[in-house]
Amino acid sequence: MVAVYIIVGVVVVLLILFLIIYNGLVKRRNQVKNSWAQIDVQLKRRHDLIPNLVETAKGYMKHERETLESVTNARNLAQQLSSAGAGERAKAEGELSSVLSRLLAVVENYPDLKANQNFLALQEELASTENKISFSRQYYNDSVLRYNNQTQMFPSNIVASMTGFKASEFFEVTLAAEREAPKVSFTQ
Amino acid sequence: MLTIGMGALLLLIGYFLGLYFGSAIVGLVIAILVWSVLSLVGYFQGDSLLLTMSRAKKIKRDDHPRLYNVVEEMKIASGLEKMPNIYIIDDPALNAFATGRDPNRASVAITSGLLQKLNRDELQGVIAHEISHVKNRDVLLMAMCSILLGTIVLLAWYGSRFLIFGSMTGSRRSSSSGGGGQAQIVILVVALVFMILAPIMAQFIYFAISRKREYLADASAALYTRYPEGLASALEKLGTSTGQLKSANKATAPMYIINPFRKKGMKASDLSSTHPPISERIRILRAMAGASFNDYDQAYRQVHHGGTGVIPAASIAAGTVPLATVKLEGEAGEPNEIQRARETSDVMWRLSNYNTITCDCGAKLRVPPKFKEPRIKCPHCGRTHPV
Numbered sequence: 342m343v344a345v346y347i348i349v350g351v352v353v354v355l356l357i358l359f360l361i362i363y364n365g366l367v368k369r370r371n372q373v374k375n376s377w378a379q380i381d382v383q384l385k386r387r388h389d390l391i392p393n394l395v396e397t398a399k400g401y402m403k404h405e406r407e408t409l410e411s412v413t414n415a416r417n418l419a420q421q422l423s424s425a426g427a428g429e430r431a432k433a434e435g436e437l438s439s440v441l442s443r444l445l446a447v448v449e450n451y452p453d454l455k456a457n458q459n460f461l462a463l464q465e466e467l468a469s470t471e472n473k474i475s476f477s478r479q480y481y482n483d484s485v486l487r488y489n490n491q492t493q494m495f496p497s498n499i500v501a502s503m504t505g506f507k508a509s510e511f512f513e514v515t516l517a518a519e520r521e522a523p524k525v526s527f528t529q
Numbered sequence: 530m531l532t533i534g535m536g537a538l539l540l541l542i543g544y545f546l547g548l549y550f551g552s553a554i555v556g557l558v559i560a561i562l563v564w565s566v567l568s569l570v571g572y573f574q575g576d577s578l579l580l581t582m583s584r585a586k587k588i589k590r591d592d593h594p595r596l597y598n599v600v601e602e603m604k605i606a607s608g609l610e611k612m613p614n615i616y617i618i619d620d621p622a623l624n625a626f627a628t629g630r631d632p633n634r635a636s637v638a639i640t641s642g643l644l645q646k647l648n649r650d651e652l653q654g655v656i657a658h659e660i661s662h663v664k665n666r667d668v669l670l671m672a673m674c675s676i677l678l679g680t681i682v683l684l685a686w687y688g689s690r691f692l693i694f695g696s697m698t699g700s701r702r703s704s705s706s707g708g709g710g711q712a713q714i715v716i717l718v719v720a721l722v723f724m725i726l727a728p729i730m731a732q733f734i735y736f737a738i739s740r741k742r743e744y745l746a747d748a749s750a751a752l753y754t755r756y757p758e759g760l761a762s763a764l765e766k767l768g769t770s771t772g773q774l775k776s777a778n779k780a781t782a783p784m785y786i787i788n789p790f791r792k793k794g795m796k797a798s799d800l801s802s803t804h805p806p807i808s809e810r811i812r813i814l815r816a817m818a819g820a821s822f823n824d825y826d827q828a829y830r831q832v833h834h835g836g837t838g839v840i841p842a843a844s845i846a847a848g849t850v851p852l853a854t855v856k857l858e859g860e861a862g863e864p865n866e867i868q869r870a871r872e873t874s875d876v877m878w879r880l881s882n883y884n885t886i887t888c889d890c891g892a893k894l895r896v897p898p899k900f901k902e903p904r905i906k907c908p909h910c911g912r913t914h915p916v
Contacts, residue, residue: 372608379605462594469598476606479755484608 362500365400369488376481380512383473384434385423390470393439394463396445401454408444415440436498478512480507485509532670532710535677538727538734542684545720562681568673580628585616585638586880593617596644599635599653602658606753613637613663617644619877623767625786628668635663635701643871649863653757654750655762658786661749667742678735682728688726692717739803744839748812748825751817755828755853761814767806812829821850886914 393407402409419433447463454460472495492501500506539560547556571847590597600615613627613635621642629635632875637659647655662668696752751757767786809832826840864872884896890910904913 365896376608376640383605465594465598469594469602473605476753478604480606480608 348384358496359500361364362497363504366488366491366497366501366504366506367529369491370506373481373484373488373516375391376477376484379477380474380481381423382431382470383470384476387467387474388409388420388423390417390463390467392469395455397460397463398448401451401457401460402447405444405447408447410449412437412440412444435476441467441471482511531734531741532674532677535674535681535731535734535738537675539681539684540580540729541723542681542688542727545723560680560684564677565677567680573615573879580616580636583618583638585618587616588876588880589777592880593644593872594653595649596639599649599656600660603657603753605652607660607664609635609660609751612634613660615639617876617880620751621883625659626656627662629663629671630672631666632663635660637663639739641873642718643767644868645866648869650754650756650759651763651766653754654756654763655786657749657750657753658746660722661746661753663743665742665745665749667746669740670742674735674738678728678731681731685727688892689721690723692724702745707913708751717907740805741839743804743810743826744813744829745841747814748822748840751820751825752822752850755820755850757814757820757852761811764807764811764814768811809916819850820852824850825870884916886916889913 378475391412395413398405399409415433415437419430419437422429424435445467448454448460448464491497492506542555543557543560545556547559588596597615601612606610609632610906611633613629614637615704616636616638618638618640620640622640623643623646625637625643625857626842627635627637637656639655642653643655749761750760754760788813811833813825813828816831817824818827822840829839874887878895882898884898884900886894886896886905888894888910889912890909892907892909894905894907894914896916898904905916906913
């Protein structure tokens with residue numbers, strides 16, 4: 342009789358462990374999904390900031406029409422591709438990043454613009470948004486790492502293979518131009 | 530581990546106390562009861578008390594966009610769900626703290642002195658350190674530990690008095706009588722010695738826990754920012770300052786980024802200090818080869834020439850995480866120290882509801898909120914301005 346109780350007890354304990362691990366996997370996978378969506382939020386924020394930036398700069402930078410236009414065009418393209426595949430989006434967003442840093446480099450030649458309070462505020466917002474895009478990508482990768490660890494490490498890999506949790510992909514920077522982030526030097 | 534040790538001390542005191550009252554179980558129950566009541570009070574009172582005591586002013590995004598953005602960036606990097614409340618303390622001393630019993634109800638506070646001294650990278654390192662206190666639930670842990678410590682001290686105090694008076698009057702209600710006389714005295718002595726030593730031991734454990742959590746927060750900050758040099762140079766600036774923070778007290782000391790009670794010239798890792806020495810923290814951060822906990826642990830061991838690491842083993846994943854090699858934000862648009870000083874001063878005036886009028890001669894008139902006159906005269910050039 343005692344043997345039956347022991348077996349039942351062991352089964353119950355195993356079941357509870359299974360549930361705990363399963364819940365942990367679900368939590369981590371949702372975290373991965375959520376952090377991917379967060380990247381979108383920051384990218385959209387950048388799209389929304391740019392028209393204002395271009396307008397403010399236009400009044401002061403009368404001779405930089407092409408630079409300003411390229412910024413607007415890159416932004417429009419990136420916005421259009423918001424619902425496209427990850428590869429195309431990464432390319433468009435990377436293009437936007439490099440065009441923006443070109444613009445900010447050129448701004449150095451216009452002290453009036455640099456002193457404009459509006460422009461300074463916008464620049465801070467833009468710089469912060471770039472950082473936020475970076476950090477949300479970083480957090481996405483961290484979430485993916487934690488989730489992948491859970492799906493691959495013992496004992497949770499047993500539960501994972503039984504219930505269909507698979508490893509996720511990291512957000513790799515595939516664009517060579519974006520990988521070496523533009524290093525803008527302001528020492529003249 | 531250390532927390533378990535502290536808990537064990539509490540239970541032991543309860544046990545010895547119980548022996549006097551004839552039942553060890555009763556003693557244990559009393560100990561746990563006292564601890565629970567105090568914990569509940571601390572849990573629900575916690576943060577608002579601390580913030581009111583330090584006269585911190587809450588800011589919105591428009592009050593100080595740079596600070597708000599830095600906090601928001603760290604919120605994203607650390608994965609906090611809700612944006613913490615941000616407070617500025619009007620004090621020239623350089624310090625910052627975080628409070629909040631769970632990550633959804635967090636607050637971060639920074640002194641105006643620190644806000645104007647640090648550049649963006651350093652500010653981000655400090656904020657990352659504070660946010661990781663919130664994320665690692667250090668606030669909760671240290672609050673529980675300090676209550677644990679308080680309970681131990683309380684019970685030890687009463688316990689030792691009972692034992693002394695009890696043995697002096699000679700009336701004992703203990704269950705065993707007669708032959709157990711000698712054993713009783715031995716237990717009595719042991720209990721008394723323990724009652725006296727327990728608070729001291731508990732204090733040391735408390736400080737050790739606090740120091741360990743500080744290392745963990747430093748490591749987390751490096752992981753979130755991928756840039757340990759930011760926090761390192763911020764700590765350097767903090768280390769050379771000697772101003773005492775006006776509103777800190779012993780209970781809130783662990784939550785500040787550096788020990789608000791440090792004395793000038795205190796070098797070695799004091800057993801009674803809530804924070805590890807700043808120079809050591811800087812050296813560890815600068816010795817990191819990557820940004821992960823593993824890298825921090827290795828740097829710690831390197832600085833201490835071998836021995837055990839300081840990060841709990843459960844948090845260390847194998848492998849390293851690369852540091853950010855290119856800084857994410859250029860120097861464009863970032864204010865230098867003089868501009869930061871002016872900006873911070875403007876913010877503090879605004880938060881106190883002062884109106885700022887800029888006269889044509891260049892002087893800035895700060896009009897107090899209770900100013901009743903319709904016009905004000907510039908003390909520098911004499912022009913009048915409408916209020």
